Amino acid sequence: KNQVEQSPQSLIILEGKNCTLQCNYTVSPFSNLRWYKQDTGRGPVSLTIMTFSENTKSNGRYTATLDADTKQSSLHITASQLSDSASYICVVRNQAGTALIFGKGTTLSVSS
Amino acid sequence: DGGITQSPKYLFRKEGQNVTLSCEQNLNHDAMYWYRQDPGQGLRLIYYSQIVNDFQKGDIAEGYSVSREKKESFPLTVTSAQKNPTAFYLCASSGGGTSGAYNEQFFGPGTRLTVL
Secondary structure, eight states: OOOOEOOOEEEEEEOOOOEEEEEOOSSSEEEEEEEEEEOSOOOOOOEEEEEOOSSSSEETTTEEEEETTTTTTEEOOOOGGGGGGEEEEEEEETTTOOEEOOOOOOEEEOOO | EEEEEEEEEEEEEEEOHHHHHHHHESSOOSSEEEEEETTTSSOOOEEEEEETEEEOOOTTOOEEEEOOBBTTBBBBETTTOOOOEEHEEEEEHHEOOOOOOOOOEEEEOEEEEEEE
16 A cells, blocks of 8 residues: 655754754655645645655755665754744655645654 | 635534535645544545546545635535534645655644534
């Protein structure tokens, strides 16, 4: 069964600190993996996309990694800001493009 | 300004009433989608359409209906048959087609539906 599991479910960190969010998937065969940021009461916005051949991709303070062998991805946030408070959703697409599997998300709260 | 708009932002409905949620895009995207988001759950696909005048059921289509008469518009009707309609509804669009496996889905701002 195609599944995407994210951890932790929620996270609270102090402003300026770093954090790492995890995403494990069982989608096979795999095509790509996206990380979305969803502010409260808003629609998700794409942060980055990872394909099978990519190990690391950065978007400003956000760095995503992918290990296609272990089917794991992480999203690392550096020097967190209050505006990083949001839900981060991992989404995996299968190779045929017929399935898009959403994780339940990690809720990040950055406090001052 | 290109993008996806959803209206209204908040919607209240009495039990037994049908209600229609609007979704419009000016991105010239072929494919459009409706998702439902509940607390602590991932997005679940209700319906999707890859071309005008054609649409397919998603994972949780029961109690919902859609139409795709225009490329830009994909309204969702929540019928009285939907047992638990209170949720956050998200509309999305993408370039579509099987060749568009890397096409990003762009999401609208969402509509929060509450059944009183």
